[in-house]
Amino acid sequence: MSTQTELKVPDITCGGCANSIKNALGNVPKVNEVEVDINTKTVTVRHNENLTRNEIIEVLDRAGFTAA
Numbered sequence: 001m002s003t004q005t006e007l008k009v010p011d012i013t014c015g016g017c018a019n020s021i022k023n024a025l026g027n028v029p030k031v032n033e034v035e036v037d038i039n040t041k042t043v044t045v046r047h048n049e050n051l052t053r054n055e056i057i058e059v060l061d062r063a064g065f066t067a068a
Contacts, residue, residue: 002032003049005056007067012041017065024063025056043067 012018018036021043025034030048037044045056060067 001049002046004044004046005053006042006044007053007056007060008041009036009043009060009065009067010041011065012036012038012043014038020063021060021065024059028055028059 009021012021015038018038021036022034025031025043025045028047028051030051031045032048033046035044036042043060047056057067
């Protein structure tokens with residue numbers, strides 16, 4: 001079953017940031033889709049229900065982005 005997690009990522013400033021986030025989360029096997037909204041500084045992740053919010057935050061942290 002799939003679920004959705006939305007996170008605020010204040011470090012998003014440009015398309016390069018969005019691409020970095022999409023690449024980092026896209027490499028996680030349980031992630032189905034990633035949407036990044038530069039204007040609202042949000043990341044929406046559709047993923048397997050076994051992937052936790054904290055695991056998503058850890059991936060973003062390793063990619064250099066702070067999420068809440």
